[in-house]
Amino acid sequence: MTCDTDWSWPQIATLNLIMRKRVDWSLLRSGWTIPVDIHERLVDENDGVELQPKDKRHVVLLVDGHPFDAMLTCIRRPQGPPHILQIRYDTNQELRQVLEATFWTSRKYLQLERERLRRELGPNAKLYAEVPPHFAEFVEWRATGIPFYYHVDLVPCRFRASDIVKQTLANLGEPHIEAILAEESENRFAYWVAAIERITPEDNAEVARALRYCRRYLGLAQRLLGQMYGHTCQLCGRQAQYSAGSMVNTTHHIDPVTTSMDNRISNLVLVCPTHHAMLHAHNFTFDRTSLSFASPKMCVLKIAMDKHLGS
Ligand SMILES: [Zn+2]
Ligand SMILES: [Zn+2]
Incomplete structure (x- = not known):
């Protein structure tokens, strides 16, 4: 199947949606960066608490009702604020396994693509691969009403069922x-x-x-x-x-x-x-x-x- 049109996914708001994030390599391995236009919304959700550079807060991500530990981190941007906010779970092996198993389509595609790029560009090149739009997968990050507690709904394009x-x-x-x-x-x-x-x-x-x-x-x-x-x-x-x-x-x-x-x-x-x-x-x-x-x-x-x- 070819895909020569730039199909952007419709922006559909679901209940309490903070953001819909397309699955990429870093989402599978370590976390995601929060776009600047969502910072203010996040401060609201977290009862007015605003993180400063080097601050870290423990957060809970509820995936299918199961709580996973993660961190909300703030990193100083060299040119000044707004600083960089990230959700990170680098050390949470269990959550990473759930993400890799659920998003097996994206994982397989990105793995092959990264191997191809590494062969082409050499071992030290920065590898940038993106899942094509027609099978892009998502996480939907939603507020729970409790500060630093969030729902994370996984949206895989092919569900692996028994x-x-x-x-x-x-x-x-x-x-x-x-x-x-x-x-x-x-x-x-x-x-x-x-x-x-x-x-x-x-x-x-x-x-x-x-x-x-x-x-x-x-x-x-x-x-x-x-x-x-x-x-x-x-x-x-x-x-x-x-x-x-x-x-x-x-x-x-x-x-x-x-x-x-x-x-x-x-x-x-x-x-x-x-x-x-x-x-x-x-x-x-x-x-x-x-x-x-x-x-x-x-x-x-x-x-x-x-x-x-x-x-
Ligand atoms: Zn018809
Ligand atoms: Zn039918």
């Missing part, structure tokens, strides 16, 4: 799971997750986690595709209808999400609800070469408009 989890979700049906992942209301989503947890006594925490993680990324990917195509179905070119105040943004997974857990836009097609229902009712499969869906009984449906799937 076979039991995949089987459980596949048994519930691909269209059903896709609809739950596309659910915009937090309450209704929580209701669905609880319902699924009740019928999956084993590994239900893992099933709920897979659903949460997939929904976070899909929510971003869906809005990105909505913007790219002006909320128009890629099959019929019809604009989606408004429903309860928002555009109907339906995405269909080319490789089923229940087994691939892949929410990268390269695995998504933006379709109208009618075409989405049709694709599932007649078991259409997608051919990436001809960019068309084919069903054993039905006609071939060719993609009418494409900006992100073609090679």
Whole structure:
């Protein structure tokens, strides 16, 4: 897949969001630098406490409800304030392992890219590699209301689930799971997750986690595709209808999400609800070469408009 457009990810504010940070090498290894325009907001969140150069504060990062220790540090900028603020967890091996395991797509890409650059530029060169936008992953840093306590939501493009989890979700049906992942209301989503947890006594925490993680990324990917195509179905070119105040943004997974857990836009097609229902009712499969869906009984449906799937 090629990517020659500069696709910027839509800025969607979720509850108490301080910032959405794209996963890069330093985020996987040591932490992140806080942009200057967020400094003031952070002081607010921390009950007015403003760090001065050389100050360090212990902070807690809640990842999936699990607390991880980190530091908020302030480093003097040679040319004067505003100084550099960073969240750092260099020595927190456990957190680094969670980040590396969750963001395995970014980690693999960055590792290969860094090896290539090292071969090309020599052992002492400064290596700068960035994950391409079409599978960029994120952490969402959110306030808890308690100073120096923050939520950190991980937003991986492909969730690594066990076979039991995949089987459980596949048994519930691909269209059903896709609809739950596309659910915009937090309450209704929580209701669905609880319902699924009740019928999956084993590994239900893992099933709920897979659903949460997939929904976070899909929510971003869906809005990105909505913007790219002006909320128009890629099959019929019809604009989606408004429903309860928002555009109907339906995405269909080319490789089923229940087994691939892949929410990268390269695995998504933006379709109208009618075409989405049709694709599932007649078991259409997608051919990436001809960019068309084919069903054993039905006609071939060719993609009418494409900006992100073609090679
Ligand atoms: Zn679908
Ligand atoms: Zn359509």
